Amino acid sequence: MLTALILIPLFGALILARMSETTPQEISQVKRVALLTTVVTFILSMVMWGEFDSSSSQYQFTVEYLAGETGLQLSYLHMHMGVDGLSLYFVLLTTFTMPICVLASWENVKHNIKSYMIPFLVLESLLIAVFVVLDLLLFYVFFESVLIPLFIIVGVWGASADRIRASFLLFLYTLFGSLFMLLAFLVIFYHVGSTDFEVLSLADISFESQRWLWLAIFLSLAIKTPLLPVHIWLSRAHVEAPVAASMVLAGLILKLATYGFLRVLIPFLPEATSYFSPLVQTIAVVTLVYSSLTTLRQTDFKVLVAYSSIAHMSVVVIGVFSNTLQGIEGAILLGIAHGIVSPAMFMCVGGILYDRYHTRVIRYYRGLTQYMPIFSLLFLLFILGNMSTPLTVNWAGELMALMGSIQRSPLIGLAMSSGIVFSAAYSIWLYARLCNGSWSRFLGYAIDVTRREFMVLLPLLITMFLFGLFPNIILTDLHYSVSTLLYE
Template sequence: MLSLLLLIPIIGSLLLLTIQEDSLENKIKMKNLTLITMLINFLISIYVWLEFDSSSSEYQFVYEFIELNYCHFNIGIDGISLYFLLLTTFVSPIAVLSNYNNINNNLKYFLISFLLLEALQIGVFIVLDLLLFYIFFESVLPVLFLIIIVYGSGEARIRSALLLFLYTLAGSLFMLLAILQIYSYVGSTDFQIISLSEINLDTQKILWLGFFLAFAVKTPLWPLTGWLYRAHADSPLAGSILLAATILKFATYGYLRVLINFLPDATNYFSPLIQTIAIITLIYASLATIIQQDTKALIAYSSIAHMSVVILGIFSNTIQGIEGGILLALAHGFVSPALFICVGGVIYDRIGTRIINYVRGLVTYMPVFSILFLIFTLSNTGIPLTLNFLGEQLSLIGIWERNPIIAALGATGIVLSAAYSIYLYNRISYGIYSPHLKPVKDISRREFNLLITLLIPTVLLGIFPKVILDGLHFSVSTLLYNI
């Protein structure tokens, strides 16, 4: 079943190659084929979720392909990877729909790129081999690099693409060295074999630093944050959505799957260090967010701040903290794409600028949009009845049990997130409508459906988190280590 999730986007890409991009009718066919392919994948992932046994912490739907001599192709999921898989298949069609009317040149290769991105992202979350994890982890970089250069809108998009590529590639080289060291030490890169192996503390520390550097760039953590806001600002909207919703979650998944699972002693040793870095990142990113004038850069910096709280929860060594970190990561995967659609799609398509000072009073002509924008803005601050609220609270409660000072500093992110979120909404939505702007239309049916689709899980899962938590309990409990 999981192998289908990898094969279907590839089959869809091959079918796209057979269609000529020479008429409007064929372009519509290509868009529809892409969306149908992604929706089939989403339905399969829903079926996997329904068939998943939440009372077990073992890997399920395991499939092995043993024909490859150089690599152990082994896939499967547990309670942790299941929800990241669902997030990927849920957000991918939304990303393509967000640019449904904007991309007309080289449309075929744009759609193929996002089908391949979906397959590669799914691979990160379902492979059970450390070398394959590295391959899928890195393979999204060339695709993103080309998407930003070819379809990006910023004048500095080549520089932004290079920063994205070089930052993440340089950090991941240390992960590759750590994987090779594990292979020489254990004799395998299979997840289950590594988890059963005894690695002494000194070796764990070296391996931990190698993996951590790769994941810190991807999170990103201070001082390795310079690439993210540039990549968001110059990327097409669909690229920004995937980057915020799922690609930033590679690091979250890596912390859970590799650092805590395979190197628990080193994780315990370095926990004060990573908690300190997370607090510095949280405060730095929040203060940097407040002074941003580009709306997409502002949302990008807010992503860094929220991911810092995720880190605090994940490294709390408590069930509440780890589950809270996962919930907040999933909530960020819904709310951040919605905010990018609001500022980088709806507003930018109508006005042609993302500079906050040039836009005000949109509620005059866009009342429906202003209501939805307000709801997502408040969700971003973590108000009750949203998944963001539960994720932040559980993360901070979890870290409070280990270090109340770190938890108190982490709670400052709630106040700061309210400051920059309300500032953005108030400046754009209220005040006298700018005399330099022409009257604009309210959101279209397509834009409304995209935002509602992201709003429903944000609110429903915030009210009924048991839907997710039931599948997490057993898998998360295996990550706890004795101090």
């Protein structure tokens, strides 16, 4: 099943590569094939979810390919895949988000549609592979490979001439940090003799070695999170990226670091993780306060949503390093919540508003409720989710993450609680500036949300409230895996 999840998007990309796009009918067929591929992948992931045994902490649906079985003379080839509670919902989030991203790109990409859809399908395969591989070397390979389609999408279909600079910032920042992670993985292989996760979980690495390895791996994951001061690339990439790329970047790419913390740092380097937790918590508090204050002064709404993502991910980091069951489960829940709400926010501001008025400057907007009432209502609901209002999944995740951090350090938990006030401040200010008041004289008349845009936002809206009302749907599958992570 995992093999099919990875190969179906690649198979769809190969079909697209053989299709032509010279007529409107052929362009429509290209879009339909891309959408159908992502929908089939999502349905298959739902089948996997239905068969998942939440009472087990072991890897499920495991698949293993050895060099001899594949006919390749590569002694180091060891494709080992599996899913547990830690990775299940990241896979589901990936397959859930991709059809929405394809649908979001249906109208606003005007040239080279086929070349635009192919990197998205390749990106989906690579993201699923990151979350299911059980080998350290393959984790690094797929972790870095997602940069290639992202680099192409931002660099070719970006919004302005600065797209090249933004794509290189995205590529070079992440590549720089990952160099140290690769060196750390090679050292681990030298000492242990294997890169398989199950073997590494039994390995005994000295505390002195753990500290250096931890610092090298954490640098790469901190850039991907991102944490201060290695966060500059994110806002540049979001501003230039097309709306679907922004949705993938916020909803999925930022979750790679969270998954890396849970899958690599905490289980394989536990003593160093405990040793450096106060440092990580301090960085997360500084990141939260800095990014929140920076968000309050933004005049570009895509940059504003990008910096709010940094603030939310800092709360996720606090929960991950709280060393408590409640904190880690809350961090995963908040990460999933951010993967739902943040793409919706980018669709609202970067897809709906920017497509109509072609400006991201907040000062030009006012009074959208008068001519776009449905948009204003949907935007308000996602604003409530972004500020972690009760009954949304963001609230459940943030509450658990903060409670876990308070158990570890009341002072850190109190400092992180300031994010509740900050998120309410910039979220309410953004909504009031865009939707309230009289109609802006800088805006022409525009239609309300179209049926396609409504269908993009509706699944995100339903999921936000469904998991907010019933968070145990997710927490039940997480409990045994997180307990194993902490206590074994």
